[in-house]
Amino acid sequence: MVSRVIPVDPFDLVIFGGTGDLARRKILPGLYRRFLAGQMTDDSVIIGAARSELDDEGYREMVAKAVIEFTPKDKLDRDGLTRFLAHVRYISVDGKVSGGWEKLKEVVRQGVVKAFYFSVAPSLFGELAEKLHRHGIADAESRIVVEKPFGRDLASARALNRVLADHFAEEQIYRIDHYLGKETVQNLMAVRFANILFEPLWKAEYIDHVQITVAETVGVDGRGAYYDKSGAMRDMVQNHLMQLLCLIAMEPPYHFDPNAVRDEKLKVIRALDAVQPDDIVRGQYLAGNGQGSYVEHSEDPNSRTESYIALKCHVSNWRWKGTPFYLRTGKRLRARTSEIAVVFKEPPHTLFDDATGWRENVLVIRLQPNEGMELSVMIKEPGPGGMRLKQVPLDMAFATALGAEAADVPDAYERLIMDVIRGNQTLFMRGDEVEAAWAWADPIIQGWEARGDKPQGYDPGSSGPEDALMLMHRDGRRWRDIRE
Template structure:
């Protein structure tokens, strides 16, 4: 077996925003899969709370529709209860308190807009739903800039201690992201080579085929830099570049990630793009109904980590919407051999460790071998493949998805894969400086056709360094 079900204590999870998209599409299906796997013990309950006028039966029908027909679903639905509630007033709070029990573990999940974090935190405390063991989960966006992130941190800190706050980034729950740490720190093969002496550069790509998809109002005020670079890509960069922690525990891991962010130099080169019409898709300005919008839907940048391990090694980050394929990848590109004994053909071959986060999680290590057959020494690049779906076969389906793993980590009280307050603020400080730079320049994003690999400026950025982007392959 590739997956073991590790028991957790009986728990009570209160989901605020229980009728919203995130709850219906991610949180509740994740809990159902953990129930089906046998990881919701007797006594574990989920209480939904939202302003939508529903009763428990109505919410159960909504959850059943979101999950779809499944054997054993009724037993899961029996664990659910619902309360109509006003997050900013007092209506519904006595009913919520009455619906709660006295569990061994209580967690509250703020699946709501950040503007509601503070009033919810205050009322959770005021109505006796929080004690020293209560855990609170908050979703991104965690602030719009450094000032708002500090304000949110302060609002949460007024009601909860830092070790009770779980700032969730679902990318950190992906199996391959955690395997990145296992590959680096569990294998003598890689760690001695994981530095500027042997690594030519690192590419981190998060490409999406979708547009703004119902998030137009939020996205037009955020853009790709705030929506993706400040959190998802920053976290991937940290895990790729960080020093080995003294041990695999929350404080040690998050200390090392923070050091990476604080060592980041300002971007040497930054390209912004905005998708236009193409392949039957509308342009961004039409999707958001703002013909003059200067919001970027694509960012590519060159960053450096100013420390001994990585001095001079570029980290190329890119993310965008309406690109040619859906793909998230970290590619560690190693340097050429110092001297080739095989002639001019050898220069085209490099070792690359490609870590695929989506859509097909896994890793490939590209090695150079001799092409089989007679006729001389011809070199060929082949991958050592650890794509989970192919390597593990049907057992790959047993691997928990990101939300399943992270929710269970909340119940266990394990903060390793969650962001700390000072880490969030450091990431915003770096991002704010980058945003201020391109806003001061006053240049509009370069338009690229929907369905392409992004603006030409991103290609020029790489050409300037005599490098090429890896193909965006779904």
């Protein structure tokens, strides 16, 4: 089976912050791959925009180095790179002054899709939006892509929404969360809503609990001062983990339509109960394995910012009342892995004398590494000696099931940028959704700040603070092992 590649309409994509780290690591290599796949038409143009004084050739040289560095060697096509670079231009623009905007207006064409990627600090979003309209570069059909962080609390998120709304309609604003572009996340919706198998069981009556884990092995060294202003709650839980929770808990939308999907996600966020202080564990990694501690990397020996957080929350609606959702994320943990585990309840009556080997059915959705799904079921252990039970996985690793097709799955940024060009907002956050997430997160953050809670230390290479284990143990449950 060969995946279909459907070209998008001709476009001009302006990347503000076109010389920055995100552009070099993700955006430009992703566009290169879409070009090789035939999804970019020959009359599409990519325009880097930043303060650096470069000409087209200087920028193309930078783009070539970025593509070569961040593209796997087996995916690199030198001839294709040369052809791709012919579609790349550069304009020196400063978001805070007027220089360069008239030149940008001359370069951006009429009659094609116009998209503007704000790969810059949020403090510049309003300036860019205002200047795009003042200089007549953007119009009613233009689209803007906004990177996180989208605010650091409810008040700042609302202010940012108002600034963007002064110049762009909600239908033109694409708030990007790259987790929603992952193949497995979208397959989660397909498994739920395209198969009758799970949907009748997808409720509190049959599901004991849900675990969502995003674990990283890296620390914050090199960007500790920046990270210390946010922490794991703002950086991961309020957006990435919240989006995963919504996709697990949402009701079936009436149609796979952007607003229909986002309406159902918004209902989940609004149904979240307040999280109690005893249901939150925060941590900071200690020094070890030849690496410094979090407080050393943050350059603040008195830092109370968390590099790890685990919490238990509840969705108070008919479908989920009584089923806890456990969320955890952290730096410098045992392995790099992201997964959602839906743990089903045990049967109401055990038929077999030997129940000592009983384990729950678990549906695991792996986001990284080795994207795929696994369903753990109970079978009879082979051999004589009675009915001994054994848990085995029914594994659907995409690389195994789909072969070469899975190896060529687009990166999240590739998929999401192409969705921007298509005008499809399904996998992007709406303004009211962002504000609802902050309305839930703000009291949690304000609570520990008011109490003066200090995060617990945990060893690098571990699963996090000991109290995070107790968060589950006291409920008679346990976290899944963190492993690749």
